[in-house]
Amino acid sequence: MTSEPSAEGLLRAVLDLVATRPLGPWPEELHSLDRLGPLAPAPGSGSPSDLDDVRGLRDRLAPLVLDPDPGSAPAALSALAREFALAPVVDALGGPVRHESPDPRTVARVAEVLVPGLMHAWAAGLLSRVHACGADNCETPFMDTSHRANRHYCSDRCSTRMRVRRHRARAPQI
Ligand SMILES: [Zn+2]
Structure with a gap:
């Protein structure tokens, strides 16, 4: 990774992951870590x-990004950071701050990026832009980045369907 991903980009990565959860009539969609794209350490x-x-990890992050409970979510996210023993690391003067976990498991590579990413998104006030899709039978979370913040659906597909x-x-x- 050459440049530090934006808080918005990281929140989008969390949302993409959260959207793969099985929910109601929708089956599990995370069948391969390739799906994580740049987050997958070894495709x-x-x-x-x-x-x-x-x-x-995804199922624990989901409630922290979708309508997080102000009473319990901060402690839950901080607990995740402690659980993976995330430590800030800098590699060069002027370089980005990244986080490293001593945990050798693949999930720790994902947590290194997404847990601090969600913390940044919270701090940047981006969560108020996260909504669940308003289409029937779809609750896919999405970030509304439209200028007027008036999007109702997660995708063109849902918007067309509705x-x-x-x-x-x-x-x-007839
Ligand atoms: Zn949708």
Whole structure:
């Protein structure tokens, strides 16, 4: 990683991961750590237990990004940082601050990036931009970065789906 990812970029990475959770009629979508993209330390090399660990981390991060409880979420996020013994590291004058965990597991590589990333997102006040998709049968979290902050759906797909549904509802019944 050459430059420090923005708080917004990191929050997006957390949201992408959180969106793979099984929820209601939607099945588990995290079947490979390749899905983590730049966060996957060794693409294609995740063992089944690595996958389970990352799913576990994801399920603990989810409530901290979706409508976090101000009474308990800060302690829960701080506890995650302690659990992975995350320590700030700098490699060069003027270089970015990154976090390292002595834990050798793959999940720790993901936590090194996402736990401080979520802390930055909280500090930057970005959480007020996170919403759950308003489409029927979809609760995918997304970050509304539109200028007017008026997005209702997670994706063009959901937005189109709902437009079609509204159109059908208006059409005369034959
Ligand atoms: Zn959606």
